[in-house]
Amino acid sequence: MNPAIYAAALFAALVSAASARPAVTPLDHLPALTGDYFPVRSREAGHDYHIYVRLPQGYAKEPQRRYPIVYLLDGDSLFPIIAANHIFLTIDDEMPEAIVVGIAYGSFEKPINRRHIDFMPPGPNANPAEARVGDFHRFLERELIPAVERRYRADASKRILFGQSRGGALVLYSAFRRPDLFWARIASNPSWVPGEDIFYGAASPASRKDLRLIIATGTREYPDRQVAASRWFEFWGKRKAPWKIEQLAIEGGTHSADSANAYRAALRRLFEK
Numbered sequence: 001m002n003p004a005i006y007a008a009a010l011f012a013a014l015v016s017a018a019s020a021r022p023a024v025t026p027l028d029h030l031p032a033l034t035g036d037y038f039p040v041r042s043r044e045a046g047h048d049y050h051i052y053v054r055l056p057q058g059y060a061k062e063p064q065r066r067y068p069i070v071y072l073l074d075g076d077s078l079f080p081i082i083a084a085n086h087i088f089l090t091i092d093d094e095m096p097e098a099i100v101v102g103i104a105y106g107s108f109e110k111p112i113n114r115r116h117i118d119f120m121p122p123g124p125n126a127n128p129a130e131a132r133v134g135d136f137h138r139f140l141e142r143e144l145i146p147a148v149e150r151r152y153r154a155d156a157s158k159r160i161l162f163g164q165s166r167g168g169a170l171v172l173y174s175a176f177r178r179p180d181l182f183w184a185r186i187a188s189n190p191s192w193v194p195g196e197d198i199f200y201g202a203a204s205p206a207s208r209k210d211l212r213l214i215i216a217t218g219t220r221e222y223p224d225r226q227v228a229a230s231r232w233f234e235f236w237g238k239r240k241a242p243w244k245i246e247q248l249a250i251e252g253g254t255h256s257a258d259s260a261n262a263y264r265a266a267l268r269r270l271f272e273k
Contacts (some may be wrong), residue, residue: 027052030239032084035100040147042140047114050075050104051144053152054083056097057090068098068158069149071140071182073167074115075102082162082263095267098160099152101143119163119170121195133173133195140174141181157183160270164188164259168215172199175213179206179242184270188216188262189255192228200235206242214269216262218253225255 011037027033035053042049052075056067070086072078079102089095118136149156161182163171168190175185176198192199217229229247235247248265250258 001063005226030084032087034079035083036151038147040144042139042143044143045118045132045135047118047140048106049144050106051148052079052083052102052104053148054079054086054100054102056099057087058097058147059153063153066153066155068096068160069144069152069154069156070098070100070160070162072100072102073119073161073163073170074165075104075112076106076108078102078162078167078259079104079188080165081260085260085264089264089267091128093264094273095271098199099148099154101144101148103140114165119166119173120191121169121173121198123194124197126194133170134177136170137174137177141178145181160184160186162186162188162263162266163190164256164262166191169195172213175243176201179204179211180208183208183210184212184214186214186263186266187241188259188266189218189221189253190215190229192225192232196228199232203242210253211243212246212270213241214246214248214266216250216253216266218250218255218258218262220252220254222255 004267012265027037033054036056037050037052040049040051072082079100083100083102086098086100090097105115118133121133122131148154159182161171161174163169163186166188169192171185172189172190172234174181217226233245234245246269248262248269250261250265253261
């Protein structure tokens with residue numbers, strides 16, 4: 001057979017075989033991340049998000065059971081780490097199983113990734129085009145949470161929000177603006193500027209009496225942020241808040257690399273027996 005004809009026939013056969021194989025999501029082969037995925041085009045934020053869901057072990061076998069649900073900001077990086085690690089918390093720490101939801105952009109590059117817009121309360125001289133934290137929070141409240149909790153058996157009374165760095169600033173913003181939306185909030189090494197004024201202002205009233213706000217600070221966090229955290233705790237230690245404020249020190253923790261340790265320590269605090 002003519003070599004050119006043979007090569008063309010072989011290529012066509014390989015393409016045909018590949019197209020005949022069923023589509024496989026790579027995460028299907030990672031049982032610690034078994035769950036779901038769906039994209040969302042947000043009307044409130046005017047942006048696209050990728051939603052990853054990790055379902056508890058045994059989820060399908062207990063159709064009446066409802067689970068605590070954790071919403072992770074920065075899902076691009078935190079979902080693979082924290083969602084997969086949750087299984088070990090149930091084994092070693094006897095933490096309850098949970099539905100873990102990662103909110104991802106699909107890229108670390110701007111303008112696709114806009115955590116600098118979505119998460120940070122604006123400072124006094126902010127560009128109005130980038131003062132969108134309220135839009136993102138309305139996306140959480142009005143679009144994402146209803147969509148997720150229609151699909152999966154979540155216990156809405158045990159809804160948790162976790163954020164790291166700028167995501168931690170969004171956690172604080174949420175606590176002040178809509179305290180009842182989440183039972184517990186975990187801010188790991190939160191960013192305090194440029195919009196820190198809101199964190200010293202009055203919080204919206206809450207109807208629940210069991211709300212929790214945990215702030216985890218690494219002992220090797222940037223010095224200026226350690227000072228900012230200490231100043232905030234001192235301020236709120238003298239005032240009444242709609243949430244129980246709890247401080248966690250992550251021994252040896254740095255700004256970014258210890259988010260999983262902060263998550264573990266906070267969940268142990270939330271669910272300690």
